[in-house]
Amino acid sequence: MIFVSCKHEPEEIVIIDPVIPIDTVPTGLTCDPDTVYFRNDVLPLLISSCGMSGCHDASTAQEGVILTSYQSVMGTAEIIPGNPGRSKLYEAITDGETDERMPPPPMSALSADQILMIRKWIEQGARNNYCDAICDTTSFTFSGAVMPIINKNCKGCHTGINASGSIRLEDYATVKAAADNGSLYGAVSHQQGYSPMPKNGTKLPECNIIQLRRWIENGSPND
Numbered sequence: 702m703i704f705v706s707c708k709h710e711p712e713e714i715v716i717i718d719p720v721i722p723i724d725t726v727p728t729g730l731t732c733d734p735d736t737v738y739f740r741n742d743v744l745p746l747l748i749s750s751c752g753m754s755g756c757h758d759a760s761t762a763q764e765g766v767i768l769t770s771y772q773s774v775m776g777t778a779e780i781i782p783g784n785p786g787r788s789k790l791y792e793a794i795t796d797g798e799t800d801e802r803m804p805p806p807p808m809s810a811l812s813a814d815q816i817l818m819i820r821k822w823i824e825q826g827a828r829n830n831y832c833d834a835i836c837d838t839t840s841f842t843f844s845g846a847v848m849p850i851i852n853k854n855c856k857g858c859h860t861g862i863n864a865s866g867s868i869r870l871e872d873y874a875t876v877k878a879a880a881d882n883g884s885l886y887g888a889v890s891h892q893q894g895y896s897p898m899p900k901n902g903t904k905l906p907e908c909n910i911i912q913l914r915r916w917i918e919n920g921s922p923n924d
């Protein structure tokens with residue numbers, strides 16, 4: 702079921718859950734550099750930094766909070782559109798006292814950029830918006846394409862000593878290891894025999910999957 706409604710600006714669309722695969726969204730839209738888009742920017746971060754098993758996925762739901770879809774974020778994280786200061790989610794990620802701060806230690810805090818992004822998204826109305834981000838399948842360098850995809854969609858779960866599935870995806874060496882044994886591409890392209898990734902999330906946009914494939918086919922260089 703697809704339900705798309707146009708907001709004030711013609712280039713933006715707002716999507717109503719249930720989740721639609723990203724590649725069914727109409728193409729040809731442009732992104733406003735000052736707008737934070739929930740599906741492009743906020744949801745992948747929440748899923749990979751908070752929505753893992755044992756934390757805020759649907760089956761664990763620590764403290765009743767589930768951070769794996771727009772509906773669950775708005776329904777459980779006490780977000781007041783327009784007012785980050787009164788939103789529980791924002792309070793949790795900015796809490797100075799480390800035992801209250803989310804993600805909790807030993808996981809690292811969100812970066813200043815990530816916190817600012819969530820702040821802006823709430824200030825801008827906490828909408829379920831999506832933008833057809835420019836993604837160029839002819840660009841597939843490690844630093845320009847591969848690591849940004851991993852940072853946004855995977856790193857939160859696949860980092861540190863408690864990395865999910867004991868698989869670390871943190872830097873060139875660890876990502877290359879997963880590329881070499883076939884699991885990286887197998888997981889993101891949802892091949893049989895691999896756990897589909899990102900876990901608890903929507904499949905990566907097709908363009909990102911092509912970028913990863915081309916990088917691997919090119920010998921996974923570190924440039």
Ligand code: HEC
Pocket residue numbers: 748749752753754851854855856858859865866868870879884885888889894895896897898899900901902905
């Ligand atoms: C919410 C946490 C989470 C996110 C986000 C996530 N993973 Fe995973 N990943 C896991 C867990 C947990 C496992 C262990 C297997 C399982 O439970 O399905 C795993 C397993 C894997 C495996 C091994 C798969 C296999 O069958 O051998 C690979 C490769 C992998 N992830 C890559 C990725 C990539 C690439 C991304 C981002 C596009 C990603 N993961 C995002 C949690 C996550």
